[in-house]
Amino acid sequence: MLLIRCPYCEEERPELEFRNAGEAHIARPTNIAAESEDDFEKFFFIRSNPKGVIYERWRHIHGCARFFNAVRDTVTDKFVMTYKAGEPRPAKLPGASK
Amino acid sequence: MNASFRISGAGRLSQAKTASFSFDGKSYLGIEGDTLASALLANGVHLVGRSFKYHRPRGFLSAGAEEPNALVQIVRDDARKTPNVRATVQELYDGLTANSQNRWPSLAFDVGAVNDIASPMFSAGFYYKTFMWPKSAWLNFYEPKIRATAGLGVSPDRPDPDHYAARYAHCDVLVLGGGAAGIAAALAAAETGVRVILADEQAEFGGSLRFESGARIDGEDGFAWAQAAIAKLKAMDNVRVLSRTTAFGYYAQNFVGLVERVSDHLKSPGRELARERLWQVRAKRVVLATGAIERHMVFANNDRPGVMLASAARTYLNHYGVAVGRNVGVYTANDSAYAAAIDLRKAGVNVAAIVDLRDNPSGAVIDEARSLGIEINFGRAVVSAGGKLRVSSMTVQPKNGGGERRIAVDAILMSAGWTPSVHLFSQSRGKVAFNEEARRFVPGTYAQDCVSVGACNGTDGLEATVDEAYAAGAQAARDAGGKDSSGKMGKGAKPKVDASESWSRGMLGAAPGAGPGTTVKAFVDFQNDVTAKDIRQAVHEGMHSIEHVKRFTTNGMATDQGKTSNMHGLAIAAETLGKPIPQVGLTTFRAPYTPVTFGSIVGHARGALFDPTRRTATHGWAAAQGAVFEDVGQWKRAWYFPKAGEDMHAAVNRECVTVRKAAGLFDASTLGKIEVVGPDAAKFMELLYTNPWEKLEPGRCRYGIMLREDGFIYDDGVVGRLAPDRFHVTTTTGGAPRVMHHMEDYLQTEFPHLNVWLTSITEQWAVIAVQGPSARKIIEPLVEGIDMSDEALPHMSVREGKICGVPTRLFRMSFTGERGFEVNVPADYGEAVWEALWTEGQKHGATAYGTETMHVLRAEKGYIIVGQDTDGTVTPNDAGLDWAVGKKKTDFVGIRGMMRADLVANGRKQLVGLKTKDPKVVLEEGAQIVEDPKQAIPMKMIGHVTSSYWSENCGRSIALALVAGGRDRMGQTLYVPMPNGTIEVEVTGMVFVDEKGERLNG
């Protein structure tokens, strides 16, 4: 079982308290009704699914219930870092070589 | 029975404490502290099982967890018949009953042994070849035959009556393995004051000190030192010592699963004791001290009972006081088997000869064997073992060929060298590295915060092991935040090794006589009956990766996971391929290290404790009325309320008719309820639902549809606006948690600028639906402060007031098509208000009704159930709910998805009603619909039935269905092909009762 650090609770908690909520930093278009088919496809269906570092959303659903962002390595399952919802994608990852 | 192989003065067990046991119906005597294996050996019993594929007689290979052969069934009672127990691990208790497995009719005469003679049929890859053709034969012939003859024991046929405990634990340093290395590491870590857990799979700590008679530490015999050290550790508050505890899985972030065998070794474990306890440990640092496992020699008939690992023979002698034979032979490629010969010789056992593959080894241990008068043959090989049910001889030949000599023996002790136990290290995702010089894989690159010490790290010799382990234990404690052992707690000293045994390297792969070109049965993997020839054949047939060789031959795939066989198999494959071992690669080790019971994983989560049960406030009342309940998610819901003599059909018919004629009471408490509150509540509702909300007046309700962003229906429910800034939202019963999650997601991440709070109130409010023409008359006398006239409280409105003196949110709404109300009261008052309403209802001929009647009544009105009539690919338009989408809205979740080309195309499946041509026929939900029943199979399916019931009110069956272009097919005849014939149906509208909706106000 993974340990995940909730950036709101500011502590590591067991994976059971969390729920994954898909890839992060995909903003809903402000005028979504006017989006083209292609743009809507990119927004709603297309995900990067990388082998390696992924930016994704998690929710501390059985804790503070907040959504936050996490950087995880999909190969090792290791969490590189977590940060609050709304914060920008970190420019530099701690200890990352990739 | 006379325990004639017990050597007086040898071993550590007290001869006074005897225990009787039976094996295959025969009674024997053992001693407390024995394993089943040592007790059987003390009685001269070597034959304990038949092999999996060839049914060859098998005995004990080892004295530990790596045992591939001696699998038995332990029987306590009818419900406790544990198969595949390793006799070398099972501790003896008085009255133990064990049976051999995989033999018929008896162990000594097994019909299945014909497989041994027919073995060419069963060579490598036989699973993939022999049973492939004809296809039908697999089901009818091969599989049943294989299952009958190749069983690994028999499962108990009753529920497991034992209980299993579980613990979570956190520690600074977790030490896995309680031999010299693990104990030294634990001592060093514990002395710093950090929290330490030390676990070992054996009943007693000491690891190889159990048999290494030459080890002395701190002036004591090695095993005695280990016991003293464990006593010291147990006395420390910061240390937990777990014996009989196997670390079976090493997971991410130093999360380690351990199983503690709590009571399998006891004669009569009381109910207060769990059978096993699962420990889920999170450790800051892990010290792996898992030791090494001795390898066997690969030669012809090396599986005969009596042929075993040298270290096993030493363990049986030095720990259990049992000689494994009276006239033993030794076959080795390294030094450690000499110690076995010496120990046995000193105990009075004749050692017929030592056969050593090496040409001219030298050393103290060899000199000592020679001085004891033991015959030693260098540069020779044992090319075959004689005997069948028990080894009777060994045939010796110069290793490069030449004259054979047959030596009579009753046991052969073998050692090809030692394989570091890197299983847990490998599970931690560490990468092993091949040490060319020592020809073994050792931990290379670490993936987690752990360290390997001693034999599992390829460290040779007791002194080096203790030094390394002690330093690593101290370092792990420091890394975990402990103080240095020279600090406050530091009063320990590194254990001093006074004497240890000599150590040398061994060999990998097939021994001479079983090499390339030979076809002898020289076993590599005993449990899966894989021979050296099989491995070569796999390579010849094109398996060039060790992962392929493994799967083709099944080498290392049995329950012992190749603890003794992997390295031999790899070496033979590498030799056949002409490649160096590291290029062929080692297979990945996976959890569990040794088999784990389902019980220990499941723990208490079984039966009623498997999943929480949710009951509504009226559950007790409904149960007392004789209601039949159904599970809806975790909820228990009253399904129907049968009166005396009624079956389900009769009860539901009566309930349905009574609701429309008089009234009915229904517990709707399980509906999800969310309060949406705040200055921006209406704006939020506008974004989350398709409907317009800004203009909904406080006190009014609206049926809302929630979409996902892709435009498909996600949930629905009636929403009441209690105040400009307060909405009482209802959701489907099953959808409540995900709707809340969905709302929170948008509120927190997409619309965080909205000032809104969401609160789940599902369990705060009990909901009593009162439906039917008499509904108002039933409620009115109990209500205070609410004008219930049609003018003041029209359909789809909500008022706050009091009922029976307690607060209520009274909704005028209907899921039946009748005049209806849903009385919300705080859940604690739910039962009392229900009973008051019931008393009033009785005056008007009301019935209580359950979920089945609720379903029929709503289907009669064409009201959909999300998740039954929709399946995640249905748009509001498909469901005929276009009217609920705000046409002037510029944004809501799903607005763009709903406009996708495919979602507005013609020919989509649409919800319609179906009437069977024969009104008595009730369609099956899920049944497929076709246009032309005479077309060829596979027919083109144009839709399916989503809801179908007998409607007593309509006097016929009714159904809802999703049908391609359904609304353009009104009046068309379609067909529902079923196994017993095709059913004709007519496409109709979705409303079967009161099409104009007059009864809502009637």
Ligand SMILES: [Zn+2]
């Ligand atoms: Zn949190």
